[in-house]
Amino acid sequence: MNGLSVPEKLSINKYELDESPHIKVDQEICRKRCQNRVCLFICPAKVYNEQNGELAVDHAGCLECGTCLVACTQKAIDWQYPAGGFGIVYRNG
């Protein structure tokens, strides 16, 4: 019914943007060991995308759900909570 894209949905949310990224990816592990690129399809915020064979991360839209951290069995993702007060702010939850 709504047919909104993920970026459109994220734009409805409230975020306090933290300039310094809370997600880091070990490209070496991705290149050498990853079979399925699970982060590209499983992330509900579509934070991950592929650019010139490298994984790019757009941390600003992160919902802090932790799915990528659990799903990446190669442990290529270094994921921490954003600094206090930053990141997603659920107004309803």
Added chain:
Amino acid sequence: MSDYDAIVVGAGPAGLAAAYRLAKAGAEVLVIERGSYPGAKNLSGGLLFGRILRELIPEFPQEAPLERHINRYILTFMTKDSTFNLDFKGQGFSQEPHNGYSVLRAKFDRWLGEKAEEAGATLITNIKVDSLLMENNVVKGIVAGEEEMTANVVIAADGVLSFLAEQAGLRDRYNPANFAVGVKELIGLDRTTLEERFGLTGNEGTEYAMLGYPTKGVSGGAFFYTNADSISVGLVMHIDHTSSHQVSPSEVLEDFLAHPAIAPLIRGGKVLEYGAHVVPEGGYNALQKLFTDGLLVVGDAAGLGSNNGFTVRGMDLAIASGIYAADTILEAKAKGDFSAATLASYKKKLEDSFVLKDMKTYAGAAAFMKGDRLFNAYPKLVEGIFTSIYTQQSTPKENLLKSVLKARKESGVTYMSLGSDVWKAVKNL
């Protein structure tokens, strides 16, 4: 001498229940929350079952920002073209004390935070706890930025990912088999339309649990329930299955919302918020260590969640674990001993209560829910049977048994697997 009797990391239901209980008993307790208010980081796709909260705060039904009490529960088997509902409406659920409520966590947790503060707990927000302060494997407090704060006991209420429990060596790195990803939309709908559409009177509410098509064959399910003037709708999908099926939860959610049975229910609604969170789904068999010297783990951080397909529980288990953690700390304070040996009574309290008893009852449910047939073949089977029963043709109707046998054949379910699944369902649910 420690700064506090207890430092609670994380202002969700588990942490705040513990803080409330401790503060009420006169203990010095600090709650640290990384969001700008309790609930700012919290999300739920389930109902709040009120029994244990009533024991902690008897006046909560009058005070808490509850959306609706749920008196109608619908279990739906869904395929692309059909829905089969088990629809239960209990008038008993409309009477005080109500069984379950829909809540919005940014509102509910904030209220619970205020209750804890009124009781005497100190709450600080916008602070991220970086790590535990440890001495010789004993937890002595927390580290946040440059600051260190000490406590006799730290309560790790830091949610399903619990970095603190991991640092203390109480849990392994995440096994995808024990977690699900939940994606959720909150859809605003004016109150009159909502009540007319769902046949609701006053503060009544309806909850749906849906299996099959919603998750595209991935083990998990959909949830759908009414709030005061909005609808919470989303999916919960096991992470290992989602990975191996290579599907995108956000795309699967879109298809689900467009299903002919769902689209009319949310028609005219406006998306107010989109969220996601990992959910503990491993059940009893996936529980890890819940305490060590100077540390207790509660709620999602402890893996306390229960899902038997009909009912998904987490918040009431979280609140209960917070209460038992607080009671354990009060006992330890009386003894002046905060070692693991004393704190072990926390585990005992959980075991003696509905928390671990219920989780144990449904211990097999987590594995049972992983069965492919539950999400693919059975909704298909149900569709086949009822399509045949209700379809009127120009040829004479076959009897019911024949219809069932034919539908079974078409669904690909063997007698052997049917028998074994029924047995497993009876045993585990």
